Amino acid sequence: AQSVSQHNHHVILSEAASLELGCNYSYGGTVNLFWYVQYPGQHLQLLLKYFSGDPLVKGIKGFEAEFIKSKFSFNLRKPSVQWSDTAEYFCAVIPVTGNQFYFGTGTSLTVIP
Amino acid sequence: GAVVSQHPSRVICKSGTSVKIECRSLDFQATTMFWYRQFPKQSLMLMATSNEGSKATYEQGVEKDKFLINHASLTLSTLTVTSAHPEDSSFYICSAKGTSSFYEQYFGPGTRLTVT
Numbered sequence: 001a002q003s004v005s006q007h008n009h010h011v012i013l014s015e016a017a018s019l020e021l022g023c024n025y026s027y028g029g030t031v032n033l034f035w036y037v038q039y040p041g042q043h044l045q046l047l048l049k050y051f052s053g054d055p056l057v058k059g060i061k062g063f064e065a066e067f068i069k070s071k072f073s074f075n076l077r078k079p080s081v082q083w084s085d086t087a088e089y090f091c092a093v094i095p096v097t098g099n100q101f102y103f104g105t106g107t108s109l110t111v112i113p
Numbered sequence: 114g115a116v117v118s119q120h121p122s123r124v125i126c127k128s129g130t131s132v133k134i135e136c137r138s139l140d141f142q143a144t145t146m147f148w149y150r151q152f153p154k155q156s157l158m159l160m161a162t163s164n165e166g167s168k169a170t171y172e173q174g175v176e177k178d179k180f181l182i183n184h185a186s187l188t189l190s191t192l193t194v195t196s197a198h199p200e201d202s203s204f205y206i207c208s209a210k211g212t213s214s215f216y217e218q219y220f221g222p223g224t225r226l227t228v229t
Contacts (some may be wrong), residue, residue, distance in 0.1 A: 009154075036220075043117075043222035044206070090156065099145070101208075101218065103156040 002027045004093050006104035013081050014112050020074040021107050023091030030096045033074040035065055038088040038106075044053065047089075061085070083113045115210050116140055119221035126127045126197055127229055134224045136207030142187040143209035146219065148180075151204040160205075163190050197228040 005024045012082040015021060025031065036048040048059025065076045074091060091104040116139040117147040126132050138179055149157040161177075163169040163184035171177045179201075181193040190209075194201055204225050220224050 004156075044208075044220035046217070049217070064115075099162065100159055101157075102148075105156040106154075 001096070002102045004091055004102050004104040005062065005080070006089075006091055006107050009018045009105070010108045010110070012112065015083055016080050016109075019039060019071060019076070019078040019081045019085070019109070021089055021091075021109070023074045023076065023104055025072050025085045025091075025093045025102070027072075027093065027095060027102075031093045032067075032096060034092040034094070034101075035059065035063070035076050036073070036090045038090065040087065044090065047076070050105045071101045081109075083111045085109060115211060115219045117135045117143075117207065117221040119205075119217045119224050121224060122222060123225045123227075123228060125227045128198055129196055131193055131195045132197055132226060134194075134205055134207075134226070135193070136209070136221050138188045138211075138219070139211040141209075141211045141219075143190075143211060144187060145186055145210040146190040147208045147210070148182060148190075148192050148207045149208065151206055151223070157206060160192075194226065197226070199228045201208055202226055202228045 003026050007022045008101045012062045033050045036044045038044050039049050047063050048057050048068045058064045063078050067074050092101045094101050118137045126149045146163050148160045151157050160175045161169045161171045163182045165184045169182035184190040204223050206223040207221045211219050
Protein backbone atom coordinates (compact mmCIF):
# COMPACT_ATOMS: atom_id res chain seq x y z
CA ALA A 1 0.00 0.00 0.00
CA GLN A 2 1.09 3.54 -0.63
CA SER A 3 2.34 5.48 2.35
CA VAL A 4 4.03 8.74 3.12
CA SER A 5 6.35 9.15 6.09
CA GLN A 6 7.39 12.33 7.78
CA HIS A 7 9.91 11.43 10.41
CA ASN A 8 10.06 14.77 12.18
CA HIS A 9 6.89 15.21 14.18
CA HIS A 10 7.78 18.40 15.94
CA VAL A 11 10.66 20.71 15.11
CA ILE A 12 11.68 23.76 17.11
CA LEU A 13 14.10 26.25 15.59
CA SER A 14 15.35 29.72 16.31
CA GLU A 15 14.85 32.41 13.71
CA ALA A 16 17.47 32.39 10.94
CA ALA A 17 18.20 28.71 11.45
CA SER A 18 18.10 26.41 8.45
CA LEU A 19 15.26 23.96 8.03
CA GLU A 20 15.03 20.54 6.48
CA LEU A 21 11.93 18.38 6.85
CA GLY A 22 12.07 14.80 5.67
CA CYS A 23 9.47 13.09 3.51
CA ASN A 24 9.66 9.56 2.17
CA TYR A 25 7.05 7.67 0.25
CA SER A 26 6.49 4.11 -0.74
CA TYR A 27 5.02 3.57 -4.17
CA GLY A 28 6.40 1.62 -7.05
CA GLY A 29 5.22 3.83 -9.86
CA THR A 30 5.53 7.44 -10.92
CA VAL A 31 4.17 10.02 -8.53
CA ASN A 32 3.62 13.73 -8.25
CA LEU A 33 4.75 15.27 -4.99
CA PHE A 34 3.53 18.20 -2.95
CA TRP A 35 4.25 20.09 0.21
CA TYR A 36 1.35 21.85 1.91
CA VAL A 37 1.46 24.24 4.85
CA GLN A 38 -1.28 24.86 7.40
CA TYR A 39 -0.82 28.04 9.42
CA PRO A 40 -2.59 28.18 12.79
CA GLY A 41 -6.30 28.51 12.24
CA GLN A 42 -5.99 28.50 8.47
CA HIS A 43 -6.56 26.01 5.70
CA LEU A 44 -4.02 23.99 3.80
CA GLN A 45 -2.03 25.95 1.25
CA LEU A 46 0.24 24.66 -1.47
CA LEU A 47 3.92 25.44 -0.86
CA LEU A 48 5.38 23.71 -3.85
CA LYS A 49 4.95 20.75 -6.14
CA TYR A 50 6.97 18.44 -8.33
CA PHE A 51 5.60 16.83 -11.46
CA SER A 52 8.65 16.29 -13.65
CA GLY A 53 11.88 17.91 -14.81
CA ASP A 54 14.41 19.58 -12.52
CA PRO A 55 14.23 17.65 -9.24
CA LEU A 56 14.97 20.80 -7.26
CA VAL A 57 11.79 22.82 -7.09
CA LYS A 58 11.27 26.23 -5.61
CA GLY A 59 8.09 27.26 -3.93
CA ILE A 60 6.63 30.25 -2.19
CA LYS A 61 8.17 32.06 0.77
CA GLY A 62 11.69 30.84 0.09
CA PHE A 63 10.96 27.14 0.42
CA GLU A 64 12.44 24.54 -1.87
CA ALA A 65 12.34 20.77 -2.09
CA GLU A 66 14.46 18.17 -3.78
CA PHE A 67 13.10 14.99 -5.29
CA ILE A 68 15.54 12.10 -5.05
CA LYS A 69 13.94 9.25 -6.94
CA SER A 70 16.41 6.62 -5.79
CA LYS A 71 15.63 7.42 -2.17
CA PHE A 72 11.88 7.93 -2.65
CA SER A 73 12.35 11.22 -0.86
CA PHE A 74 11.09 14.77 -1.26
CA ASN A 75 12.63 16.81 1.53
CA LEU A 76 11.60 20.37 2.21
CA ARG A 77 14.23 23.00 2.91
CA LYS A 78 14.53 26.66 3.78
CA PRO A 79 17.89 28.31 4.43
CA SER A 80 16.67 30.77 7.03
CA VAL A 81 13.34 30.40 8.84
CA GLN A 82 11.23 33.19 10.22
CA TRP A 83 8.80 33.29 13.12
CA SER A 84 5.97 33.46 10.57
CA ASP A 85 6.94 30.01 9.30
CA THR A 86 5.47 28.48 12.44
CA ALA A 87 2.92 26.05 11.05
CA GLU A 88 2.09 22.44 10.29
CA TYR A 89 3.74 21.05 7.16
CA PHE A 90 2.36 18.13 5.19
CA CYS A 91 4.00 16.13 2.45
CA ALA A 92 1.61 14.56 -0.06
CA VAL A 93 1.93 12.16 -2.94
CA ILE A 94 -0.42 11.33 -5.76
CA PRO A 95 0.27 8.56 -8.25
CA VAL A 96 0.11 9.79 -11.83
CA THR A 97 -2.34 7.00 -12.58
CA GLY A 98 -4.60 7.86 -9.68
CA ASN A 99 -6.82 10.47 -8.21
CA GLN A 100 -6.06 10.16 -4.52
CA PHE A 101 -3.68 12.15 -2.36
CA TYR A 102 -1.71 10.32 0.30
CA PHE A 103 -0.65 12.62 3.09
CA GLY A 104 2.12 12.27 5.61
CA THR A 105 1.35 12.70 9.30
CA GLY A 106 2.63 16.23 9.27
CA THR A 107 5.45 18.08 10.97
CA SER A 108 4.76 20.83 13.42
CA LEU A 109 7.33 23.61 13.11
CA THR A 110 7.77 26.17 15.85
CA VAL A 111 10.12 29.06 15.18
CA ILE A 112 11.28 30.96 18.22
CA PRO A 113 11.93 34.67 17.70
CA GLY B 114 -8.59 32.34 -7.63
CA ALA B 115 -9.31 28.73 -6.68
CA VAL B 116 -11.02 29.39 -3.36
CA VAL B 117 -12.90 26.69 -1.51
CA SER B 118 -15.20 27.52 1.37
CA GLN B 119 -16.77 25.35 4.03
CA HIS B 120 -19.78 26.03 6.18
CA PRO B 121 -20.06 25.92 9.08
CA SER B 122 -16.54 26.38 10.42
CA ARG B 123 -17.54 24.96 13.78
CA VAL B 124 -20.58 22.99 14.88
CA ILE B 125 -21.60 21.39 18.13
CA CYS B 126 -24.41 18.89 18.09
CA LYS B 127 -25.98 16.38 20.41
CA SER B 128 -25.46 12.68 20.08
CA GLY B 129 -28.02 11.13 17.75
CA THR B 130 -28.61 14.19 15.63
CA SER B 131 -27.43 14.80 12.06
CA VAL B 132 -25.15 17.54 10.83
CA LYS B 133 -24.64 18.82 7.29
CA ILE B 134 -21.37 20.38 6.17
CA GLU B 135 -21.17 22.31 2.90
CA CYS B 136 -18.17 22.62 0.63
CA ARG B 137 -18.23 25.20 -2.16
CA SER B 138 -15.81 26.09 -4.90
CA LEU B 139 -16.24 29.84 -5.17
CA ASP B 140 -14.60 30.79 -8.42
CA PHE B 141 -14.17 27.60 -10.37
CA GLN B 142 -16.08 24.51 -11.29
CA ALA B 143 -15.12 21.36 -9.48
CA THR B 144 -16.12 18.13 -11.10
CA THR B 145 -14.49 16.22 -8.27
CA MET B 146 -14.46 17.00 -4.57
CA PHE B 147 -12.83 15.09 -1.77
CA TRP B 148 -13.70 14.78 1.90
CA TYR B 149 -11.01 14.23 4.48
CA ARG B 150 -11.00 13.71 8.20
CA GLN B 151 -8.13 14.98 10.33
CA PHE B 152 -7.52 13.69 13.81
CA PRO B 153 -5.42 15.70 16.26
CA LYS B 154 -1.71 15.39 15.56
CA GLN B 155 -2.44 13.10 12.65
CA SER B 156 -2.63 13.30 8.92
CA LEU B 157 -5.58 13.85 6.66
CA MET B 158 -7.40 10.63 5.90
CA LEU B 159 -9.44 10.51 2.73
CA MET B 160 -13.02 9.53 3.46
CA ALA B 161 -14.61 9.72 0.04
CA THR B 162 -14.40 11.11 -3.45
CA SER B 163 -17.46 12.71 -4.95
CA ASN B 164 -18.06 13.42 -8.59
CA GLU B 165 -20.76 15.79 -9.72
CA GLY B 166 -23.94 13.97 -10.60
CA SER B 167 -22.84 10.53 -9.48
CA LYS B 168 -22.51 8.52 -6.30
CA ALA B 169 -19.56 9.10 -4.06
CA THR B 170 -16.76 6.56 -3.79
CA TYR B 171 -15.96 5.74 -0.18
CA GLU B 172 -12.66 4.59 1.20
CA GLN B 173 -12.42 1.29 2.97
CA GLY B 174 -13.71 1.47 6.50
CA VAL B 175 -15.86 4.57 5.95
CA GLU B 176 -19.55 3.94 6.55
CA LYS B 177 -21.43 5.30 3.57
CA ASP B 178 -24.75 5.23 5.43
CA LYS B 179 -23.29 7.34 8.20
CA PHE B 180 -21.41 9.85 6.09
CA LEU B 181 -23.75 10.84 3.29
CA ILE B 182 -22.16 12.77 0.47
CA ASN B 183 -24.03 14.66 -2.20
CA HIS B 184 -22.39 16.51 -5.08
CA ALA B 185 -25.38 18.07 -6.73
CA SER B 186 -23.65 20.79 -8.69
CA LEU B 187 -20.24 21.75 -10.03
CA THR B 188 -19.69 24.10 -7.10
CA LEU B 189 -21.27 22.35 -4.13
CA SER B 190 -20.73 19.12 -2.25
CA THR B 191 -22.28 18.29 1.11
CA LEU B 192 -21.30 15.85 3.81
CA THR B 193 -24.01 14.81 6.24
CA VAL B 194 -22.98 13.02 9.40
CA THR B 195 -26.06 11.05 10.38
CA SER B 196 -26.86 9.97 13.92
CA ALA B 197 -23.67 11.53 15.16
CA HIS B 198 -21.79 10.07 18.10
CA PRO B 199 -18.94 11.53 20.16
CA GLU B 200 -16.42 9.43 18.24
CA ASP B 201 -17.43 11.33 15.09
CA SER B 202 -16.00 14.49 16.62
CA SER B 203 -13.21 15.57 14.34
CA PHE B 204 -11.98 18.11 11.84
CA TYR B 205 -13.50 17.59 8.41
CA ILE B 206 -11.80 19.11 5.39
CA CYS B 207 -12.97 19.18 1.81
CA SER B 208 -10.95 19.79 -1.30
CA ALA B 209 -11.91 20.44 -4.86
CA LYS B 210 -10.15 19.59 -8.06
CA GLY B 211 -10.28 22.22 -10.74
CA THR B 212 -10.10 21.69 -14.44
CA SER B 213 -6.84 23.56 -15.04
CA SER B 214 -4.57 21.02 -13.44
CA PHE B 215 -5.44 17.38 -13.06
CA TYR B 216 -3.37 16.89 -9.95
CA GLU B 217 -3.93 20.05 -7.97
CA GLN B 218 -6.51 20.21 -5.27
CA TYR B 219 -7.67 23.26 -3.39
CA PHE B 220 -8.56 22.83 0.24
CA GLY B 221 -11.33 24.34 2.28
CA PRO B 222 -10.67 25.77 5.74
CA GLY B 223 -12.22 22.78 7.50
CA THR B 224 -15.15 22.23 9.85
CA ARG B 225 -14.66 21.37 13.50
CA LEU B 226 -17.44 18.99 14.58
CA THR B 227 -18.01 18.32 18.25
CA VAL B 228 -20.63 15.79 19.27
CA THR B 229 -21.72 15.96 22.89
